[in-house]
Amino acid sequence: MADHATSPLALPLPQMPPIAGVTLGAAQAGIRYKAREDVTMMVFPAGTTVAGVFTKNKCPGAPVDWCRDALKGGKARALVVTSGNSNVFTGKAGRETCADTAKAMAELAGCKPREVFLASTGVIGERLPTAKLTAALPGLHAALVEDGWPAAARAIMTTDTFPKGAVRTAKIGDATVTIAGIAKGSGMIAPDMATMLSFLATDAKIPAPVLQKLLSKGVGPSFNCVTVDSDTSTSDTVLLFATGATKHPRVPAEGGPMLRDFTRALNDVLMDLALMVARDGEGAQKLVRIDVTGAVTARSAHRIAMSIANSPLVKTAIAGEDANWGRIVMAVGKAGEPADRDKLSVAVGGTWMAREGGVIPDYDEAPVVAHMKGREVEITVDIGLGKGRATAWTCDLTHGYIDINGSYRS
Amino acid sequence: MADHATSPLALPLPQMPPIAGVTLGAAQAGIRYKAREDVTMMVFPAGTTVAGVFTKNKCPGAPVDWCRDALKGGKARALVVTSGNSNVFTGKAGRETCADTAKAMAELAGCKPREVFLASTGVIGERLPTAKLTAALPGLHAALVEDGWPAAARAIMTTDTFPKGAVRTAKIGDATVTIAGIAKGSGMIAPDMATMLSFLATDAKIPAPVLQKLLSKGVGPSFNCVTVDSDTSTSDTVLLFATGATKHPRVPAEGGPMLRDFTRALNDVLMDLALMVARDGEGAQKLVRIDVTGAVTARSAHRIAMSIANSPLVKTAIAGEDANWGRIVMAVGKAGEPADRDKLSVAVGGTWMAREGGVIPDYDEAPVVAHMKGREVEITVDIGLGKGRATAWTCDLTHGYIDINGSYRS
Missing domain, CATH: 3.60.70.12 (L-amino peptidase D-ALA esterase/amidase)
Structure with a gap:
């Protein structure tokens, strides 16, 4: 078993008091x-x-x-x-x-x-x-x-x-x-x-x-x-x-x-x-939070959020610190849930980049670029169809993942 | 756009004759x-x-x-x-x-x-x-x-x-x-x-x-x-x-x-x-063929084959030339299709490694190791429940995929 460096996203173990009876x-x-x-x-x-x-x-x-x-x-x-x-x-x-x-x-x-x-x-x-x-x-x-x-x-x-x-x-x-x-x-x-x-x-x-x-x-x-x-x-x-x-x-x-x-x-x-x-995701360099709002139901929002969180293209883009909203739109569409391209909005780090079917002309890129360089990345997608909302969490997809999982077993 | 080396799996363009009318x-x-x-x-x-x-x-x-x-x-x-x-x-x-x-x-x-x-x-x-x-x-x-x-x-x-x-x-x-x-x-x-x-x-x-x-x-x-x-x-x-x-x-x-x-x-x-x-899959070093037999229906076999073909853990193992049948079993199970762990069999390159719920003791590893080093990898899974069969194709998941997709957009 290879030893891997401690995740840069690690948290310290808190004080763990006794639990009566255990x-x-x-x-x-x-x-x-x-x-x-x-x-x-x-x-x-x-x-x-x-x-x-x-x-x-x-x-x-x-x-x-x-x-x-x-x-x-x-x-x-x-x-x-x-x-x-x-x-x-x-x-x-x-x-x-x-x-x-x-x-x-x-x-x-x-x-x-x-x-x-x-x-x-x-x-x-x-x-x-x-x-x-x-x-x-x-x-x-x-x-x-x-x-x-x-x-x-x-x-x-x-x-x-x-x-x-x-x-x-x-x-x-x-x-x-x-x-x-x-x-x-x-x-x-x-x-x-x-x-x-x-x-x-x-x-x-x-x-x-x-x-x-x-x-x-x-x-x-x-x-x-x-x-x-x-x-x-x-x-x-x-x-x-x-x-x-x-x-x-x-x-x-x-x-x-x-x-x-x-x-x-x-x-x-x-x-x-x-x-x-x-x-502590394999190879994780960034923790990613994905908020989906405006889906037809909470269940639909969850499926869309997980589709984004599981997309290798979204995750590699985040590893590359690229706020690639196009891949986010792709991942919304592939979820198979009700979505209308022309009602979608996408924000990264609180900055809306795309709205109602198109990029927002002259949106301020500076805060987006700064946000993508951080350890915690927030993506918000508004589907524009209803009131369903959900949040999913993932990490980026990096060379570390390939190193850990692609090494020889013995 | 970065230039990437020609895939090692590339085939030459065949002679393309005219099509009358085009x-x-x-x-x-x-x-x-x-x-x-x-x-x-x-x-x-x-x-x-x-x-x-x-x-x-x-x-x-x-x-x-x-x-x-x-x-x-x-x-x-x-x-x-x-x-x-x-x-x-x-x-x-x-x-x-x-x-x-x-x-x-x-x-x-x-x-x-x-x-x-x-x-x-x-x-x-x-x-x-x-x-x-x-x-x-x-x-x-x-x-x-x-x-x-x-x-x-x-x-x-x-x-x-x-x-x-x-x-x-x-x-x-x-x-x-x-x-x-x-x-x-x-x-x-x-x-x-x-x-x-x-x-x-x-x-x-x-x-x-x-x-x-x-x-x-x-x-x-x-x-x-x-x-x-x-x-x-x-x-x-x-x-x-x-x-x-x-x-x-x-x-x-x-x-x-x-x-x-x-x-x-x-x-x-x-x-x-x-x-x-x-x-020509991004970063592909190996072409992977997945045959699923014995599923309850052809549709079920297809879903299981695609679950294996889409599993990052299976694909990184193949990149590492590791015939990791455990990950294949995992991918069968996560497909959500009818499957019975104790009836599953898994072969790599034609060598059966696991059968009826367990590893085959003393199976011959040499041909499996040799097969995994090649450019074309064949995985066969028999579900043991019915007659449904399907074949899926994919490539391995390598550092090349991360390089291509994780680079900065501009």
Whole structure:
């Protein structure tokens, strides 16, 4: 695995306080990497609820299948994450690895295997050495601590260039609860496949169906609006655990207004983490925000924004610091959504360059040129047809992407 | 505009014989380029029928709108193509350019403006200098020749690195007819937008509705199965003209078996030209053929093949000569089509590497490694669910793509 320089868009890991009820840590299992932590563990108290969202890829890894199944119970007592081997396309052996790992972990945590959640990223098509993994679990379990978040954030990395974490507090009634999350993603593994993983925990007590609803909704404008290269990993996983270790007024089965502040805090954590993934996009030199307004619906706006965010021609233009609005118009048109060339307007960095079907004569180029030289680029497209709006995030497409992904595997 | 080295995948322009009834040529109008031909003209006899297919981009250029409208008449007497300015996103001025050009050409050819077809590629959002263009038309018209195909193939190029042409003969009854075609595409314009244009002519006499049916069907497995970077130009245009200058048994209004050989020849010309576009893909070092078998339907197979062909991770792996079947599995899964991980098989260069959900233990790597070092890479994926099959073509994703598309516009 080549080492890549830290992304110029990296953010420092914030202070990560303990989350009441959660102990966690990382250890070296020697699955693939040498001399670095490659297995991460979290343990939760009885009564912890869980929510999850997973890749839409039709060929998911064995751990994704395991989690989808385990999620039906709505309860969680442990999480085991490995780095270096994704346990994808490993057939029956891969399913056995999941079952064996969950069983070993369940014995340590005193729970059912179905209360153990699993995630793996790394090379695909190679058997995960289960014995090495299970052998590392007891020692790691004995060494779990409450302030292990920074170690966990580092241990789940593959070729990420910086660890990613976010924390928010929220009020439920008069009580203060905390939500912490870590993520990895958009670095490549050795160099096999970009995978996004994110694990969040809170000390709030929230029924599993409510938690699932909040998470499913929260990933919409955050993780689902971030794209690096349009490719969808077979392992993408977001899990949210709620330990209930902090006392607060009881949350009703249907959720409701009591969770308004919690929802805001959760969405903030999800957005922070999602943007960190874009900031660590392979070869990224610039973070790109794309706002689409005036589409016929919000869904249509989202599709147009993602079409722009996934366009190699738009992304290479941004890498070249070229405010190439023509390519933006092309990307709007190829989305297949309702659009009328003669009603389109395009702005870069707040300067409108094209409006109603044509370039704006004598628009001021100086602020556009200055904006394109910065680390954060903002594109705004008004479709001029309705009130639908959406925002998407991506990074530029650079030689770094080719270097990382085009190198020999061995 | 930067000059780029000729693609290592380039093919020589074949001998391009005259097509009875067609005269053509190219001239320098000085629209954008200096000291090179940038306007191409073809003139056809009365009775010439025409068929066309166009970009599905929702923000097409003014010439595409013009052609779509003109095509309703089914008759053609002239074609005018410009290079250097695409007349896209030029509003009312762009529509006037089309009308003025068609009017000027119609006067020279002695026909109606609606019998004149237009195409342009190049920078977008800049007015096409109509006066320069129309001033060049009379001189060009006076100099048209029957053997102008090579000159036309060169004049329609933008940053293509080689001219593209193909010719086939076919029998209709006992008569021999010829189909000639030229294309440009996948080079970038200055560097604004990749656009694919192709113009074909035959001396056969074929009713417009039949011609349209053959062309619409013929682009399916050819131009519509080639992708360089998933971006869809606002100007893509394929036009097929049939002069009827060669006598042969009358083709009935519904076409039919009489056209079997003609259809084969047309499909061959379309496939030749489409593959030349892939061979001239920006930065291309390798031509990639993707065969998908065993999908639930042919349509599903096509979508899966295009998902693989458009995956940046697959394309960078090929650039790195890495037979990374894991990324291929990922691209199958992200297509959203029916697929079962545990029934998938993947071969590279004819060597099966993965089968039924897992890597084939001890498959012979040597022929795979040797295949990946070649100029033409073949990927085969068997979905294992049905009988649907499709083939797609692309090129690898290299530093050359970033160089060409990420450079400053001015």
